[in-house]
Amino acid sequence: MFNNNEIEQQVAEFLLQIKAIKLQPNNPFTWASGWKSPIYCDNRVTLSHPSIRTYIRQQLAAAIHEKFGSVGCIAGVATAGIPQGALVAQDLGLPFIYVRSKPKDHGTGSLIEGDITTTTGKRVVVIEDLISTGKSSLQAVDALRSAGYEVAGLAAIFSYGFDVATQNFKQANCPFVTLSNYSALIKYAEEHQYIIDKDVAVLKQWRENPADWGK
Numbered sequence: 339m340f341n342n343n344e345i346e347q348q349v350a351e352f353l354l355q356i357k358a359i360k361l362q363p364n365n366p367f368t369w370a371s372g373w374k375s376p377i378y379c380d381n382r383v384t385l386s387h388p389s390i391r392t393y394i395r396q397q398l399a400a401a402i403h404e405k406f407g408s409v410g411c412i413a414g415v416a417t418a419g420i421p422q423g424a425l426v427a428q429d430l431g432l433p434f435i436y437v438r439s440k441p442k443d444h445g446t447g448s449l450i451e452g453d454i455t456t457t458t459g460k461r462v463v464v465i466e467d468l469i470s471t472g473k474s475s476l477q478a479v480d481a482l483r484s485a486g487y488e489v490a491g492l493a494a495i496f497s498y499g500f501d502v503a504t505q506n507f508k509q510a511n512c513p514f515v516t517l518s519n520y521s522a523l524i525k526y527a528e529e530h531q532y533i534i535d536k537d538v539a540v541l542k543q544w545r546e547n548p549a550d551w552g553k
């Protein structure tokens with residue numbers, strides 16, 4: 339049974355354990371959106387830990403089954419969604435394709451890579467590693483729809499839970515599910531002394547207005 343709370347906490351614990359969560363209040367990260375941030379969640383690190391990537395793969399597969407039912411294809415969002423998506427596709431025995439952020443500028447010039455000519459498997463679930471604003475995810479969703487796919491929804495490992503992302507997904511009419519999220523992460527990190535009070539204060543201030551923080 340897909341149990342959200344338990345999974346949220348377990349994934350948060352894994353991310354903290356393997357130092358995939360990085361805090362740099364004095365040397366902020368720049369995100370894909372251009373936002374500055376004191377925190378970075380590097381889900382790519384999970385790939386280097388076989389038992390953790392297995393857990394994530396299995397939970398993503400279970401979430402897809404529960405939330406989106408029967409699907410014919412898995413699509414990864416380049417680049418961090420590619421390995422996660424390929425693992426999930428393997429788990430489910432489904433075809434796999436991936437969507438680049440822009441068309442390749444040589445060779446085939448493809449935006450979507452893989453066999454997109456099959457008429458079966460046109461109901462696809464998109465795999466992303468992380469949702470901040472949701473822009474990268476939804477760009478991939480658009481590309482797939484333009485190529486004739488029916489996007490059942492998107493599954494990601496982690497979301498910051500920003501309103502802007504919720505609105506963007508709603509506007510795009512694309513349901514999504516994530517294994518863990520920022521509030522579960524902070525709860526676990528505070529309870530288990532992964533962050534010091536000074537950083538908790540910075541994160542609280544950042545979370546109030548992430549788009550303008552550090553500018």
Ligand SMILES: O=P(O)(O)OC[C@H]1O[C@H](OP(=O)(O)OP(=O)(O)O)[C@H](O)[C@@H]1O
Pocket residue numbers: 370371415416417418419466467468469470471472473474475
């Ligand atoms: O929700 P958004 O505001 O779009 O941000 C999230 C995106 O940012 C990261 O990708 P990045 O652009 O860093 O590229 P990568 O996957 O190639 O590392 C992440 O993997 C998501 O795709």
Ligand SMILES: O=C(O)c1cc(=O)[nH]c(=O)[nH]1
Pocket residue numbers: 368369370371377378379380381468470471
């Ligand atoms: O928004 C992003 O670019 C981003 C944030 C984050 O915490 N981790 C990541 O991989 N990308």
